Amino acid sequence: MAELAVGKPSGEVRKGVQAGISIAIGYAPIALTFGLLAKTTGLTIGETVLMSLLVFAGAAQYISLSLLTLGTGIFEIVLTTFIVNIRHFLMSTSLNEKWEDEQAANKVILAFGITDETFSVAAVREEKVTSGYMLGLISVSYASWVICSGIGHLIGANLPQTLQESMSVALYAMFVGLLVPSMKKSLKVVFLAALAACFNTIFTLTNTLSTGWAIVVATLLSAVIVEWIESVKSRSRGTGA
Amino acid sequence: MSSHIVWMIVGMTAVTYIPRLLPFVLFKGKELPGFVQGILKNVPYATLGALIFPGILFINEDIWFGLLGAAAAFLAAFLGANVIVVVLGSIAVLSVYSFLF
Incomplete structure (x- = not known):
């Protein structure tokens, strides 16, 4: 009985990690490029990794770099980030309906990891979403995002041009892969x-x-x-x- | 680390986390009206449509690159491939395309 109680949530974490692998693959080239661009924008490796660690939002991070280059003020950059990321409000509202957890603290912590990609994977899951599943899903995606941002800054070089271009389809292909099975039904x-x-x-x-x-x-x-x-x-x- | 950049990151963190967090706090334990629940159930599929188009068409200056990637992904997914196979398959198809052209 005790084993069952422990075994079930950890199984959910594992399922979340498995589901997160396509996100991790898709994040890798984007985060590498982010690291590289951050370096050319003049951010230190510490600032680059800190941004990926704390913000964890691809589009907003890219935009902040181009605004910094243009000499835009901090307030405007923060405001732009807010507007770019307001869509997550809608995603969290939708996910809240199918995510069951009595422990409010779990959702409060894991809400940090709601991105277009983690939301999409969780939202099309057939079963109910659990905190264990979200933990696995978010951890593997977050790790890829943060580590690859650092590597991008460190090596300061892109993947080979052809591979880089081809990999730009990865996240879109993932969205298609998530959507089509439901379209068929x-x-x-x-x-x-x-x-x-x-x-x-x-x-x-x-x-x-x-x-x-x-x-x-x-x-x-x-x-x-x-x-x-x-x-x-x-x-x-x-x-x- | 320059404090200027750190403050920017702190600000970005707050305005990114708050929209992600708020719904879980605002709607905790609340039963939303049926019509609203229906809309929220629709949101994932509508979001996916908006996330894919038009973005996928513009991943490269060459629009055929995006179209081919989209076609490969839709075909693989339609044939029942799982998500990772769809992702890797589309990357493979585009690698061959950019190698050839």
Whole structure:
């Protein structure tokens, strides 16, 4: 009985680690490049690793470097980071619904590790999400991010050009790999993804919204529209119309 | 370490962590209305659509590079490959493409 109680959560950690391996692979080239760019921007290795350790948000970290190069003030950089990362609010809200843990402290700590990638992997999991699973998933992704940032700064060189270019598809391919199995099972998922993809493409290409807001607005619009259509359909079916 | 950069990192840490954390505190033990729960269940799939497009098309100046990567990933996933195989397969296809062209 005691063994069972101990054995189950650690099994969840292991499953989380396994699920996190594709994230770790995808983060490696991005973090290496981040380390390299941070070096050319003039950050020390300590500052580079500190940023990856504390912020753990790829897009925002890249943007901060280009803003530093432009001589932008700290306040504006922090504000931009906030706008770029506001989408995580939506992701945490969604994940909170399927993540069960009586111990509030676990979620408070692990919330630090919610990224586009860890969220996506956890959110499409068929079973409920547990803190053990999140711990495994986040640890392996975080380790890859922090260590590769440091290595990138240390060696100050990229992967071979061809490999670097090819690996830039990694995280996108992972998102596709996470999405398609659900698309095959449900037409609703196909509509949700396609609609959000269309909105985001329009917002991005027309420059109506910055990247941070574009993803949030596209996601919300799609999620609300599809839910609304479904509720109208089921209501009309319910009244026999 | 320059204190200027460290303060920037501290600020970035706070504004990144807070949106990640808040929902877990705000909605703890609260039952949200059914319609809202429905929307939140839709969010992962909509997010994935928005994360993939249009980003995947612009990973390289050569738009065919992104299109080919997307096609390879969708095909592999459609045929039932698991996520790691989809990732490694797409990288392999693009490696061959950039080797050839």
